Amino acid sequence: MGNSSLGFAFLLLVLEVLFQPLLVFAKLELKNSSDTSPFPPNFLFGTASAAYQYEGAFLTDGKGLNNWDVFTHNSGIYSFAGLSNGDVAVDQYNRYLEYVDLMASLGLNSYQFSISWARILPKGIYGSINYAGIDHHNKLINALRFRVLSHFDIPDELEQRYGAWEDFKYYADICFKNFGDRVKYWVTFSEPNVFVIGAYHTRMFPPSRCSKPFRNCSAGDSEKEPFIAAHNIILAHAAAVKVYKTKYQKKQGGTIGLTVQIAWYEPLTNSTADKLATERAQSFITNWFLDPIVFGRYPKEMTDILGSTLPTFSRNNMDDLKLGVDFIGLNHYNTLYVGDCLYSSCEFSPGSTRTEGFIKQTNFKDGIPIGELRGNGVLRSHPPGMEKSVTYIKERYNNIPIIITENGY
Template sequence: MNYPFYVFVICCFGQGIKPFVTLNHYDIPQLLEDRYGSWLSSEIQLDFSYFAQVCFEAFGDRVTYWTTFNEPNVFIYDGYLTGTYPPSRCSYPFGNCSYGDSALEPYIATHNLVLSHATAAEIYRKYYQEKQGGMIGIVISATWFEPYDDTPADRLAVQRSLAFSFAWFVDPLVYGDYPPEMRQVVGSRLPTFSVEERKKLLEGKLDFIGVNHYTTLYVKDCMFSSCSSPYSLGEASVYLTGEKDGAYIGEQTAMSVFFVVPRGMEGIVSYVKERYNNTPMFITENGYAQPTSVIEDSLNDTKRIEYHEKYLAVLSEVVRKGADVRGYFIWSLLDNFEWLHGYLIRFGLHYVDFQTLQRTPKWSATWYKEFLCEDNKI
């Protein structure tokens, strides 16, 4: 790891903050892409496990929580299905790229990613966990879905959507295979695990599941009925929308597909609880998108406060019902660069002047500080 990371860990530790470290967030060294195609080659498994071991060795005495991948479902979809993120590989009808195969490469890349997680977790368990006392998991972007119409077809479409967006990456790490909902659709193009790989996967490779939850969307079946755009989740054959009969599913935020639907928090947490035997969870991201505007308007972020109050209330209730949720992270501490949206939207509790980098607490920062100091917590 590089010097800034080392400084970050030391500073957190010195302030009584436990670092929650992600080993990979979307990007990959260009060298590995050029040498063997990164996630399209099984060779990535050895390189990623070596990288992970270097981090465990160097920082494991100060890092309690390790995440192998943040939102692999996002960079696999956008990198190998639609081509909107690097390495920009895709094919018709999912996207228009110079190279790639959307009907095959996303499954190959995910297969190597899942086995990379399993190998890194195996190394951590065998050589570091007992003496360092930490945990290792994976973080998934977790939209909740509701049927567009209360019909059997749309209810099945919800289950396919969850399988193609969430279970695809977690089922192998819990059950040793991909979701049956995907096998039924993808067939032989979905890779299989060898007996040795399955054994490795089933030897407890998840101490926790990270859930990045922001929004809820309607799902319309496109497998048994026609849709104008049936490629919202690749081969899941569904259409996703936040609008029905001229009304949004919830208040729209500055990010067009992010709506305020607090009940979605209960939906996704309950799904993870039931599907994965109540494996410990962290809500690793939850936040409200603001448009970039003059500082006076940005600081007065009452909508963000309302958002977190409502989502935390729902989370509190689902925890009381037995969900093993160990922690909650607001995205984000600071306004920052939001990928394809750049600096056009702001999630931070603190306003950042992108010219001077001066940071100013928003109303939500004060609210959250007071919330954390109250006696009654989740």
């Protein structure tokens, strides 16, 4: 889930200069919102949420168990400070009309939310469609008209069988068919770059796989599995985009994209090595997903270091990837200083290993913090990082439209 999925206010701004799988953005037609908003009509201003963190009702109306239901009930990792599970959360499933009224009173005109895969397909492809889940989301969309398909949650049935992503196309097709007449902004995956690290490298997300020296898990390989999972998510994204663009887009008139989390990185010193390290940091986190989707290949900084550790794309894969994205969603929360660990020796720390890009990260330079410590006690505010992040993505990816899907602190 991560810091960027906690539902803080975000700006949705389409620039011409959204791990939930399948997020949806739909412009909200909230009553009276146009009267109270200080922004021009074409500026989208709203809030974001994730199904597992908001809905509750975890077994209501035929919903099946998802990977987070099982993980939070069994792992104990989040059993602190009252963060035991999302069985009730903020009860949005039952109280959504109250939240719509609150959004309207704040002058918001957009809302990003995820659709729980296990609420639509309790057993994935191995069971029937749960029409009670379809009905609920129809009611919510009719009240709102803006939404997201998935935020890190998948049916546990698929997780147990084989890892789930093979059936994402089927799930996406059902959502396009049932909701696409009103949803005009679709995001296939939200922050897959955060999800695969948490799930297959540091064990903080289900299925909680990892290996030493990073973490101690009963199963997993932190130096291989994140790249396999990322590759499959990229292919699942391409498959869903192909379904949308060939079956639905012309008739429904919507757009489809992918959301990544992007941190900004400043070199710790003016040395060439530290400047190269900042580019490796960006490639091993953000460009890892966007380069294949836009260019059909992994970033050079990754292939030079990882070689055969990275899976390869077949000719058919590359043909599907050519469909690309209509927009890129960016979640931005923090900026860090980055130093080099490729040409210089570093103590073991997050980022310092081969499969993380040989970098070291810090909030301080010459004893001075990069910004003010914010509410969560970890991230520091550095406003220039937002502008630099957007400019970087704009220039690297040929001015593909950008939506700032989350930012805060």
